[in-house]
Amino acid sequence: MIKTALETGKVVGFGEIYLRLGFAPFAREGIHTSIEDKGVKAMFNMANTYKVPVQIHLDAEYSSELEILLQNHPNVTVILAHCGYMQPEKLGALMDRHPNLHAEVSLVFNSMIPRFANLPLVDGRMRPNWKDLLVRHADRILVGTDYSGFRADQAPKLLAYYRQVLGLLPRKTAEKIAYRNFDRLFVK
Numbered sequence: 001m002i003k004t005a006l007e008t009g010k011v012v013g014f015g016e017i018y019l020r021l022g023f024a025p026f027a028r029e030g031i032h033t034s035i036e037d038k039g040v041k042a043m044f045n046m047a048n049t050y051k052v053p054v055q056i057h058l059d060a061e062y063s064s065e066l067e068i069l070l071q072n073h074p075n076v077t078v079i080l081a082h083c084g085y086m087q088p089e090k091l092g093a094l095m096d097r098h099p100n101l102h103a104e105v106s107l108v109f110n111s112m113i114p115r116f117a118n119l120p121l122v123d124g125r126m127r128p129n130w131k132d133l134l135v136r137h138a139d140r141i142l143v144g145t146d147y148s149g150f151r152a153d154q155a156p157k158l159l160a161y162y163r164q165v166l167g168l169l170p171r172k173t174a175e176k177i178a179y180r181n182f183d184r185l186f187v188k
């Protein structure tokens, strides 16, 4: 059934897949799936065959596992949800080493969910470590919301914040992060 959906273009990627999740409102004890899991391996093989990205949730303390995953599947685009809650320096180093690693900034760029926030702006100015990462890896960073029906009422405020962040970047950089990267990955 997944094969048919991929072949017909009804599905253009996998995710969000919970590999190493410490906490979520719907999973307070966390969720742990080994990268050695048969289902995970099959999914990555399928992503490679059909050339579609996989968005994963993997918390920062498991970055060594992430590196193995990226090495094992160099031709699969991996999108790290909520940037793995990593500090920008650590994420930047991982992105330098692994050209298949992409990242989306939901929750970390969101002051309305303080538990996960690691905001790029202080007093209306961009923190240099985030700016460096956004500029240097503009081709592989995407905005995201992590909203479904749940929390969707926050969307206008979040999007206003994203506009403020992107407005402090060079226009071409901002356009990539805002929508061009998404189009390249998902709109065929």
Ligand SMILES: [Zn+2]
Binding pocket: 016, 057, 081, 082
């Ligand atoms: Zn997640």
